[in-house]
Amino acid sequence: MIRIGKPYIETKNKKAKCKCDLFFNNNKKTLWFEVDEKYSKYLCIERGDAYLIGILHYAMEKNEDILVDIPITEDLLYNIRNILVPSLSKYAKSLNNIKITAKTAKPLMLGSSIGTGCSCGVDSFSAIYNHINSEYPGLDLTHLCINNVGAFNESYSKYGVEKVKKERYEKTDEVAQYLNLDLIKTDSNYQEVIKENHYRTHTYSSVFAIYILQKLWKVYYYASSGYDYSHFNLIDNDKHASGYYELLSLQCFSIPGLKIYSEGGEKTRLDKTSEIAEFNAAQKYLHVCLNKSTNCNICSKCKRTLVTLDLLNKLDNFKEVFDIEYYKKNRLMYYKWLYKQHLKNDSMIEPVYQLLKLSKNEIKRELLLYKPFIFTKVKSYDLMKKVLPNSIKTKIKK
Numbered sequence: 001m002i003r004i005g006k007p008y009i010e011t012k013n014k015k016a017k018c019k020c021d022l023f024f025n026n027n028k029k030t031l032w033f034e035v036d037e038k039y040s041k042y043l044c045i046e047r048g049d050a051y052l053i054g055i056l057h058y059a060m061e062k063n064e065d066i067l068v069d070i071p072i073t074e075d076l077l078y079n080i081r082n083i084l085v086p087s088l089s090k091y092a093k094s095l096n097n098i099k100i101t102a103k104t105a106k107p108l109m110l111g112s113s114i115g116t117g118c119s120c121g122v123d124s125f126s127a128i129y130n131h132i133n134s135e136y137p138g139l140d141l142t143h144l145c146i147n148n149v150g151a152f153n154e155s156y157s158k159y160g161v162e163k164v165k166k167e168r169y170e171k172t173d174e175v176a177q178y179l180n181l182d183l184i185k186t187d188s189n190y191q192e193v194i195k196e197n198h199y200r201t202h203t204y205s206s207v208f209a210i211y212i213l214q215k216l217w218k219v220y221y222y223a224s225s226g227y228d229y230s231h232f233n234l235i236d237n238d239k240h241a242s243g244y245y246e247l248l249s250l251q252c253f254s255i256p257g258l259k260i261y262s263e264g265g266e267k268t269r270l271d272k273t274s275e276i277a278e279f280n281a282a283q284k285y286l287h288v289c290l291n292k293s294t295n296c297n298i299c300s301k302c303k304r305t306l307v308t309l310d311l312l313n314k315l316d317n318f319k320e321v322f323d324i325e326y327y328k329k330n331r332l333m334y335y336k337w338l339y340k341q342h343l344k345n346d347s348m349i350e351p352v353y354q355l356l357k358l359s360k361n362e363i364k365r366e367l368l369l370y371k372p373f374i375f376t377k378v379k380s381y382d383l384m385k386k387v388l389p390n391s392i393k394t395k396i397k398k
């Protein structure tokens with residue numbers, strides 16, 4: 001059993017911390033979420049919604065029922081109990097149809113702001129680009145957010161998680177100023193209290209952060225993972241990124257007065273890269289790197305973005321954020337990587353590979369020479385993975 005206590009706010013040194021005691025079979029852990037003091041009035045202590053969402057996937061995985069000491073918004077509890085939990089547990093071996101005990105209350109309906117996360121990646125800039133000065137002024141952004149609920153700890157261990165966090169927060173300040181939008185910088189111990197794989201649960205941790213500021217938001221755009229809606233899937237949902245079923249989860253997490261969009265799911269990552277290629281803010285601040293706080297040019301995300309921009313003929317637009325000269329000198333290496341990803345059935349990169357096939361890019365002829373070698377290497381590795389026992393595979397890896 002996991003019990004969610006009553007949240008409370010502590011203010012110190014111009015920061016406000018919203019705290020909540022969680023009891024894991026009587027083992028108490030305090031989950032906190034911090035904002036600048038000026039946003040403290042938006043921290044929600046009247047409902048347990050944020051904590052229920054934040055703990056939900058973990059509780060289903062550990063087969064722990066949930067008891068909540070404070071009311072849950074009626075619509076949210078209905079959606080989670082009757083739609084989300086039964087749907088997920090039905091198609092995931094490791095997730096259980098747990099029992100949730102809570103009193104209900106009416107939606108707060110207090111929010112009037114419109115926000116999105118500002119990670120400065122392709123999805124993030126696409127979400128921003130589509131919601132500033134749009135033809136729907138009532139749906140345009142009023143705030144950007146940068147949260148620390150798991151994404152930073154996934155990578156950057158070599159460069160230093162804290163160093164990257166500090167440098168990215170500073171850069172995001174510049175982006176918000178450049179776009180003339182308010183930036184809410186938050187911090188949390190979420191990933192220390194609720195230890196889960198970020199890739200498979202990022203929707204829950206991100207929506208936890210949205211709901212903590214439940215009294216601020218009317219609309220929130222959660223930039224999708226770069227897969228379009230055709231990838232929606234519940235089968236084995238415990239083994240894949242939570243982005244695959246956001247059409248369902250974000251629908252369940254939306255309540256009267258707070259709509260959370262699975263933003264950008266009508267587009268592929270290629271579409272979004274094409275969209276932001278002429279966006280000044282993206283040209284100045286795009287950051288996709290898995291290694292450090294600037295773009296390294298060589299990690300898989302940097303490679304994917306560079307080769308996409310090259311095929312779109314937009315490379316030079318991004319000379320402030322990538323080492324374009326290095327790319328041009330090593331172009332073939334990037335295209336060999338693209339072909340390798342195509343052979344590995346990387347569905348995110350496939351539209352880019354198809355673009356290469358259609359293009360008149362001279363690199364195609366050069367790549368032709370290397371294709372048989374790359375093909376043999378990738379396929380023999382696949383075969384080896386299938387036939388070798390796990391013990392030998394581990395030795396090879398070491």
Ligand SMILES: [Zn+2]
Pocket residue numbers: 288289290291292295296297298299300301302303
């Ligand atoms: Zn990189």
